[in-house]
Amino acid sequence: MQQKAQEILDQLLGAGQVAIQVDGDFVQGDKVEGDKVMGNKVIQNIVQIYREAGGRISDERLSQAVHNYAGWVMENYGRVPLRGLGDKEYDMPDPDLPAVYVSLMAQKEAGRWQEREAEPKPVDMSSLLSQGRRLVITGAPGSGKTTFLRHIAYMLARALYSGDDKPVRQYLNLTGDLPLPIYLSLGDYHRYRQNNGDGTLIDFISYTLFQQHGVYDLPKDFFAQMLSRDNTVCLLLDSLDEIPDETGRFQASNAVMQLSANRSIGQMLVASRDHAYVGRTMLTRPFRRFVVQPMQPEQIAALTKRWCEAVYPSHLAEKETQLLQDEIAALEAIRKAQGEEPLVETPLMVTIVAIVHYNNRKLPQQRAALYEKCVNALLAEQHKGEEGQGQSQLELEKRGGSIDSKRSRLALLAYEMMRSSGDKEAGRKTSLQQMQAWLLPAFERAEGADAAPAKFEAFRQAMCDRASILHERGGQYEFTHLTFQEFMCAYHLAVNMAPLEIAAFFQDEERVRQSWWREVILLTIGYLGKTAEDKCLKLIEAMLARSPDDATTLAAAELAAAGLLELEMAAPAAR
Incomplete structure (x- = not known):
């Protein structure tokens, strides 16, 4: 990560030439004395505008600076990282x-x-x-x-x-x-x-x-x-x-x-x-x-095709595209027959479904179940075919701890970040010091006080080296997508608290009325509906019973109804 950051910084500081690959071709940036930057009419318009404002910097230097800035934007936002493969x-x-x-x-x-x-x-x-x-x-x-x-x-x-x-x-x-x-x-x-x-x-x-x-x-x-x-x-x-x-x-x-x-x-x-x-x-x-607007079938087909072309060999891409599209169609047909809304209608859901397809070949029918399989794939770093089997796969999966322990630590981190969102160092990002304060006690209970710091560091490195769920940027740590943070927080609540405790937590500080907690609440209901249906129904009953006023009751009822509609139960009547 640090090496990559230094490489980008070197480019921005004008160290020699900058080369960025775009759609298979190289767009080559020259040094200041070259003709290309100074001949760039698009950049020269910006230079002239700044010059009219009274800027005291040479045209050559300013042209190169804007050129380097554009290269930095391309480098940072121009590629899509492949994860879970x-x-x-x-x-x-x-x-x-x-x-x-x-x-x-x-x-x-x-x-x-x-x-x-x-x-x-x-x-x-x-x-x-x-x-x-x-x-x-x-x-x-x-x-x-x-x-x-x-x-x-x-x-x-x-x-x-x-x-x-x-x-x-x-x-x-x-x-x-x-x-x-x-x-x-x-x-x-x-x-x-x-x-x-x-x-x-x-x-x-x-x-x-x-x-x-x-x-x-x-x-x-x-x-x-x-x-x-x-x-x-x-x-x-x-x-x-x-x-x-x-x-x-x-x-x-x-x-x-x-x-x-x-x-x-x-x-x-x-x-x-x-x-x-x-x-x-x-x-x-x-x-x-x-x-x-929700994705239409032709947009879903286009995205699955492009995703498969990016991750599969050329001789397999067309076949895998058709398999993935058939799985999505079958999943949605089942949901429609059960009176449910479409599930795969956003780019994130298409990507998650594609990752689950790549690793599992069978798609669950509910959001929380899909997120869980996606997180498991990202944590296990699973392989297809014969690669990564046997002892090498075991070592890979245990990098930074077992899959269960990594999932548990990430869930605790997500929970602490979500509920401490009012603090300066929490919410979507947190510092290493704060992350240690939250997680080190859990490592001490599991590994002992002496081994805990090294185990924590191994976990941190394993998560950030892959940057599939958690990544580090400028000394701050964040989940790669808010959806992963929300699901992992929901997982923590579902696994570690009883329904009455979860309901009390959602009612405290009027969380049921805050948009920040909406997805966590829905995913907690969804995860319990998948793993412990009786606990799920008790949670919904408890949420409604504990509501202190009409506004909170209405908010809790709306969330309970939305959560029930997402459940993957055997019969629609149960929902």
Whole structure:
């Protein structure tokens, strides 16, 4: 990890040439004295805009700095890591994002005075940038919001890097000068404000890009100047929902509104889960909201095809694609016959199903069961065929502890992060020191006080070396997807607490009314429905019985009903 970070840093600091592979071809960046960077008209437009603001830096240096920044964006957001495929991952190059990306559809939210008008038709998300300069993208967990924003960042950066803006203009339906892409997490901005007392979004942008990511070749005021010039940036603000509390989300939304009031700011796109985008969190005019729609069969077919082409040998890809698509169709047919909603209708669910197919060949019919099999595959690092069998497979699975112990420690970590979300060092990210404080007692009970530190370190290294469930970035640790954190927390509750205890936990601090806990509650019900049906029903009864007021009762009832509908029980009547 450190070596990789240093390699990227070396590129950003202009150490020789930068080479990034894009769709099989090499886009080669030259040194400052070369003609290519200075001949890049796309970059030169940005240079001229900064120059008009009074910047005191040579055109050559600024051109190279923007070039390096674009390369950094491509390096960070342009590839899709392959996980859950065993040691074969090391032999497979991570595919380029455009090679596997499938554009979805989004529905424009009807305005208050448009209720009598015909419902607007969904639009292809590739054209959203042409729908307005202030947009909000909401959707279900795993619906591809982050990937959508990163794909935009990659496409714009590639045009800046290569000087060829024709593909991005055609794909994103853009006219006028190309903006500079800036991708940020509003969850990170929330933690930045907690640690620094306050701070505007512009302060955070400068901090993130200069201090955290090491983009040192650009002038200190570069991004502040770009944000104050007309239509020069495309600001991609992700993860509003990863701010755990409503007050924090409101503060972030307010900061976005303040920045958007400057009409010189270019494009602004904000992404959030549906259930977190309510009340004071919602952005008012001029923002327009688009809701990501469930995947259609042809989109699912396209994504499964591209996934299989990325992970299977060419002579097997077509066959495996058909097998995977047949399994999904059979799974959905069973659910439809039982009166259930479709299960595989987001990019995340397609990916999880594909990983389970790769390792297990049989798909369960319920979300919690699918997540469990996916986590098991990621922890076991299973192999297909004869590879990894026998003693070598045993050693692989026990790296950092047994599968059961790794699952247990990750579940404890997820539980502590979820419930400590109000602290500065918790929620979606946590420090090594805090992680040790949470997990070391469990290692001491299992391994003894003397062996515990070494066992903890082995666990940490095993998890972060693969970076399939947990990864480290800038000294902070986080689950690779919030869905994994939510499922592992649900697993911890289901395995370690009685139904009455779980119900009490959900009612405490009004967790049943908080969007931060919604998925955990649903997945806890789902996991118990799969493993202990009687405990599941007792939990639901206890949730309703303990509700202290009408609002909490209503929230608990809605969650209980939603959880029941997800259960994989023998008969619909039981649900």
